[in-house]
Amino acid sequence: MSNFVHLHLHTQYSILDGASKISELMEIASERGMPAVAITDHGNMFGVKEFHNLARKKGIKPVIGVEAYVARRGMAENTIKDDRSGDHLILLAKNYTGYRNLVKLVSLSWTEGFYYKPRIDKDLLKEYHDGIIATSACIAGEIPTAVLNNDMNTAREVALEYKGIFGDDFYLEVQRHKTGDPVFDNDTLSKQNTVIGAYRELSEQTGIKVVASNDVHFLKAEDAEAHDRLICLNTGKELDDPDRLRYTKQEYFKTEEEMRELFSDYPEAVDNTMEVAGKVENYELDHEPIMPEFPIPEEFKDKDEYLRHLAY
Secondary structure: OOOOOOOOEOEOOOOOOOOEOHHHHHHHHHHOOOOEEEEEEEOOOOOHHHHHHHHHHOOOEEEEEEEEEEOOOOOOOOOOHHHOOOEEEEEEEOOHHHHHHHHHHHHHHHHOOOEOEOEEOHHHHHHOOOOEEEEOOOOOEHHHHHHHOOOHHHHHHHHHHHHHHHHHHEEEEEOOOOOOOHHHHHHHHHHHHHHHHHHHHHHHHHOOOEEEOOOEOEOOHHHHHHHHHHHHHHHOOOOOOOOOOOOOOOOEOOOHHHHHHHOOOOHHHHHHHHHHHHHOOOOOOOOOOOOOOOOOOOOOOOHHHHHHHHHO
């Protein structure tokens, strides 16, 4: 049995960004003895039902989540382009109440907060936070952005703000994509290590625990080239464009052993993934259809009899 759980993962429903097919994800997670796995697609929950069904068939606890976009100036603001994608935040349903709140948050992000991306804001999180576990996400999150801007006061304030919303269900998330390529390692990896160092300090000061993830976008290391081409389609760029968006090619579904090697200096961050997964309850998504109320004619004894009559 694995003692690590992936809590930040993009399926094919992160359109033109994720390349993890849910059926294949479940096969690999089952082979590795993973007790649980999360999906956190960008701004949507399109794959939730498929994921929930297949995970339960495999005896794996499904952790339903989303990588949300949090608007800095409120989701009603839709004129300032530097807030069009918001700050990333991972939200995971702890129970059925949390699942319903996730559905509400995601729905409102599309119907009321959409500006280039489906966005929520902190006021909405305060209203619909019950039953939700949150993590600070990748370096595109608000807290790591403050860290990388050498603004530890803001990083601490925001961390405590989220702790005020989610309590002990808020975690600082760390990632480490080591490539051996100096271009990436002097950029992405360097930033990730800066965030890790800052989070050690923040965790000691605030009591907020740290959790490790790999920001999974594809399942196998050999899928990296295919994913790279997917990103070209997403961004409308040529493969040889030197200025295009590039991933580190480390964003695959790593084993527990790989994650423990990456975080050999911070084993508790790996251990804490099990704590998060342990908080998640098993719950049903299926339910009986909700029928509208309507008057039953006197000649029928109840609604079921009347419905059978209508069906014939």
